[in-house]
Amino acid sequence: MAVKTSQFYKKVWLKLKRSALMDVTKFLVVVAVIMWVLARGTQQLGYNWQWYQVPKYIFQFQDGQFSFGPLMFGLAMTFRITAWGLVLSMTIGLVTALLRLSDSFFARIVARGYVELIRNTPLLVQIFFLYFVLAPIFGLSRFFAGVLALSLFEGAYASEIFRAGIVSIHKGQWEASHSLGLNTFDTYRCIILPQAIRRILPPLTSQAISLIKDSALVSTIAVYDLTMEGRAVIAETFLTFEIWFTVAFMYLMITIILSIVVNFLENRFRIQT
Amino acid sequence: MQEKKLGDYIVTVEKINKTFPNGVCALREFSTRIRRREVVVIIGPSGSGKSTFLRCLNGLEEIDSGSIVIDGIPLDENKKNRWEIRKEVGMVFQSFNLFPHKTVLANITLAPRLVRKKSNDEAAEMAMDLLRKVNIPEKAESYPSQLSGGQQQRVAIARALAMHPKVMMFDEATSALDPEMIGEVLDVMKNLAEEGMTMIVVTHEMGFAREVSDRVVFMEDGYIVEEGTAEHFFTNPQKERTKLFLSQIL
Numbered sequence: 001m002a003v004k005t006s007q008f009y010k011k012v013w014l015k016l017k018r019s020a021l022m023d024v025t026k027f028l029v030v031v032a033v034i035m036w037v038l039a040r041g042t043q044q045l046g047y048n049w050q051w052y053q054v055p056k057y058i059f060q061f062q063d064g065q066f067s068f069g070p071l072m073f074g075l076a077m078t079f080r081i082t083a084w085g086l087v088l089s090m091t092i093g094l095v096t097a098l099l100r101l102s103d104s105f106f107a108r109i110v111a112r113g114y115v116e117l118i119r120n121t122p123l124l125v126q127i128f129f130l131y132f133v134l135a136p137i138f139g140l141s142r143f144f145a146g147v148l149a150l151s152l153f154e155g156a157y158a159s160e161i162f163r164a165g166i167v168s169i170h171k172g173q174w175e176a177s178h179s180l181g182l183n184t185f186d187t188y189r190c191i192i193l194p195q196a197i198r199r200i201l202p203p204l205t206s207q208a209i210s211l212i213k214d215s216a217l218v219s220t221i222a223v224y225d226l227t228m229e230g231r232a233v234i235a236e237t238f239l240t241f242e243i244w245f246t247v248a249f250m251y252l253m254i255t256i257i258l259s260i261v262v263n264f265l266e267n268r269f270r271i272q273t
Numbered sequence: 274m275q276e277k278k279l280g281d282y283i284v285t286v287e288k289i290n291k292t293f294p295n296g297v298c299a300l301r302e303f304s305t306r307i308r309r310r311e312v313v314v315i316i317g318p319s320g321s322g323k324s325t326f327l328r329c330l331n332g333l334e335e336i337d338s339g340s341i342v343i344d345g346i347p348l349d350e351n352k353k354n355r356w357e358i359r360k361e362v363g364m365v366f367q368s369f370n371l372f373p374h375k376t377v378l379a380n381i382t383l384a385p386r387l388v389r390k391k392s393n394d395e396a397a398e399m400a401m402d403l404l405r406k407v408n409i410p411e412k413a414e415s416y417p418s419q420l421s422g423g424q425q426q427r428v429a430i431a432r433a434l435a436m437h438p439k440v441m442m443f444d445e446a447t448s449a450l451d452p453e454m455i456g457e458v459l460d461v462m463k464n465l466a467e468e469g470m471t472m473i474v475v476t477h478e479m480g481f482a483r484e485v486s487d488r489v490v491f492m493e494d495g496y497i498v499e500e501g502t503a504e505h506f507f508t509n510p511q512k513e514r515t516k517l518f519l520s521q522i523l
Contacts, residue, residue, distance in 0.1 A: 176370035176429075179331050180384035180436060181360040190383060194374050 047241060054242050057233050071243075074229030075250050081147055081215045081225055082254065086208055088151035093158025098188070100163055111159070118156035123217055126153055131221045146218030154211045161207060165200035166192055198269050205262045209255045216251075226250055279487065280309025283440060283471055284330070289339030291325055291495075299325035301495040303339070307440075312472045314482040314503070317492035318518065323475040326492075327442045330473070331362045344439055360388060363433030367445040369425045371417040371432070377404070378413040381432045389436065396435070403431040407461050423454025427461055434465075441465065443474045479523060483507060491515050 016022055042049065057069040099111035118126070127149040135145040169192050177187040219228035230247040234240050284307040291300040299322040307313055315323045328334040330341060332348055332355040341348040343358050372380050381403060382396035391399070404410040407427035409420075417425055426446055433441060443462065447455045459481050466472055466485045476482065482489050483503045490500040491514075499506075499515045507523075510516050 170370075172366060172368055172370035173372065175328075175333055176364075176366065176372070178333060179359055179362070179364035180432070181356060181388040182384060183356065186387050190387070191372055195372075198374070 042241075049242065050239060051242055053237065053239055054246055057243070058246070070229045070233055071226065071246065071250065074224060074226035074247075075254075077224055077229075078212070078215055078226040078251075078254065081143075081150065081218060081223070082212050084147045085150045085154065085211050085215060088147065089154035089158050089207075089211060090204075092151055092155030093162050096155065096159035097162035097166060100159070101166060115156045115159055118153055123149070123153045123214055124220065127217055127221060142221055142223055146221055146223045150211060150215055150218060154207060154214070157210070158204065158207050161200050161203045162196070165196035168199060169195050194269075198266075201262060201266050201269070205259065208258055208262075212254050212258065213251060277310060277469070277487075279311050282306045283309045283344050284473075285340075285342045286326075286330075287340045289329060289336045289341060291322075291329060291334060291336050299495055300329065300336070303495060303497070305490065305497065305500075307471065307473065309439075309471055310469045311487045312466045312470075312474065312485050313488050313490060314486040315473065315475045315490045315492060316477065316479075316482065316518070316522075317498075321492040322495040323492055324444050325495075327364070327444050327473060327475060330440075330442060331359050331364055333364075360436055361439045363436060363438035363441045365426070365429050365433055365441070365443045365446045367448050369417070369422070369429045369449075371425055371429055373417050376414050376416055377409075377420070377428050380417070380428060381435045384432070385435050400431070400435060403434050404428075406434075406464070407431045408457070421454060422450045423457045426450065426454075426458045430458070430461055430465075440471045440473065443472065443476065445475050445477070447476065447478060477522060479507075491518065493518075 055069075057071050059066065059068050059072060096111045096114060099107040100115075102108065127146060130140075130149040130152075131142070131145040134140065135142075140148065173191050173195070174187060177191045182190070215225060216227040219225055219231065222228065224232075226247055230243050234243050237243070284305075286306070287304050288302045289300055289304075290298075290302060292298045297320075303322070303326065305313075315326065317323050325334060329336050330343065330348075336348075344361055346354050346357050346361070348355060348358055371377075372383070375383065378397060378400050381400035382391075382393070385391040385396040385399065386393065401410060401413065404413055407430055409424055409427055412420060412424060412428070417428065420428065430446075446462070447458050450458065455478070459478060462472070462474070462481065463485055474481070474486070486503050488500060489503050489506045491498045491506070491512075493514060499510065499512045506515070506519065510519060
């Protein structure tokens with residue numbers, strides 16, 4: 001009898017362990033612990049929290065009129081930079097990877113040189129170089145100089161991801177495609193890249209998230225992105241922590257949206273088995 | 274099998290040499306000619322250059338010297354010729370090499386649409402005909418990973434046939450298959466031979482060689498050691514090396 005009851009409890013415990021309720025409880029406990037640590041930390045800081053001040057920098061109602069605050073404009077700008085940056089850096093990354101894998105010695109050298117140069121110098125320096133040295137020559141706008149520097153930087157990393165993905169495809173796929181008479185372009189387009197993309201989506205997502213966060217650096221050439229707007233608000237109000245936390249949370253929103261989109265893509269592209 | 278009429282020479286290979294970058298010499302002064310509708314079976318120990326020979330014929334490997342002419346088109350520096358030859362020569366691999374992200378139907382229709390510029394409907398219709406021919410029309414919408422090895426190889430054959438090649442090459446097409454599935458693939462190959470397809474078959478299936486082939490070529494170290502009809506090989510091989518090899522695999 002005693003054995004039976006202990007078995008029964010074990011069963012119940014196992015079921016509980018696997019249940020969603022248990023997961024939620026664990027999650028809440030972790031959140032509670034983090035909140036407590038934060039609360040203790042900020043108390044000791046002796047900082048005068050004024051969260052009530054923050055909303056008006058996001059949006060406000062005045063005379064029944066709804067309007068966005070400066071942080072939302074910054075967010076929109078960061079969105080624009082990110083969107084352009086993603087398209088450009090992925091294109092640069094793919095083209096560079098293809099050049100590195102091409103038969104042409106010259107193309108390989110150029111691609112290799114670009115990747116090494118960009119990866120081994122700081123992004124900040126690249127942004128300054130592009131904005132102060134190259135932009136006046138080519139007549140680039142502030143915005144485009146920033147986007148271009150960011151794309152060149154992230155593109156170098158993306159190219160290595162693309163290259164790894166492409167060479168990971170079994171050479172039998174190339175041979176089958178070539179023996180059917182498909183040329184190199186069609187082989188890449190229809191056979192190699194569709195398979196490679198599926199494999200590199202996770203690291204590519206990490207790269208995209210890096211791009212979003214690194215986009216904060218364009219604020220150094222006075223592009224009014226989220227970081228720049230945040231800094232401007234802080235200069236005005238001295239709400240240092242409130243604004244920075246809000247800004248960080250807004251970045252988090254962008255990256256989470258990105259993750260959801262990628263998740264959706266991953267499910268769509270999954271090879272059926 | 275009743276006597277079939279062989280045609281003129283469709284493949285002419287003269288004194289080709291191939292040495293791999295690692296120093297392994299796969300083909301030495303290798304020459305042969307193959308007629309239309311002929312079925313040539315190539316046998317030999319591993320590393321004898323059988324697969325390399327097939328791969329040279331459609332330009333997957335480049336030859337160091339010598340000449341290859343297929344249906345009047347020389348396989349040379351001219352890239353256009355190489356693509357032309359690849360259209361005319363179908364190849365079936367030991368490891369199938371189906372495109373895993375595409376359905377069976379899409380695997381088959383891809384090259385006809387892109388290379389032969391066929392319309393979607395036309396290509397799909399032809400693909401279904403081919404799938405019926407290899408006895409798996411019901412798998413058209415499946416993905417390769419959902420098929421057995423034998424089914425995958427039959428799809429690979431259908432895929433190669435969809436380009437209407439003038440020559441079909443089989444590189445140990447049944448070596449990676451479970452014993453039970455070898456038969457279904459060999460049957461497809463036999464039917465193909467009976468329809469008059471020119472075939473070059475690298476295989477260890479001696480039954481197939483005996484039943485279907487017009488000529489058997491025994492290779493070692495990049496040379497042709499001995500060649501003749503299957504009958505000749507199984508009843509009266511001349512060279513010691515051939516006898517030894519046959520005694521080991523039969």
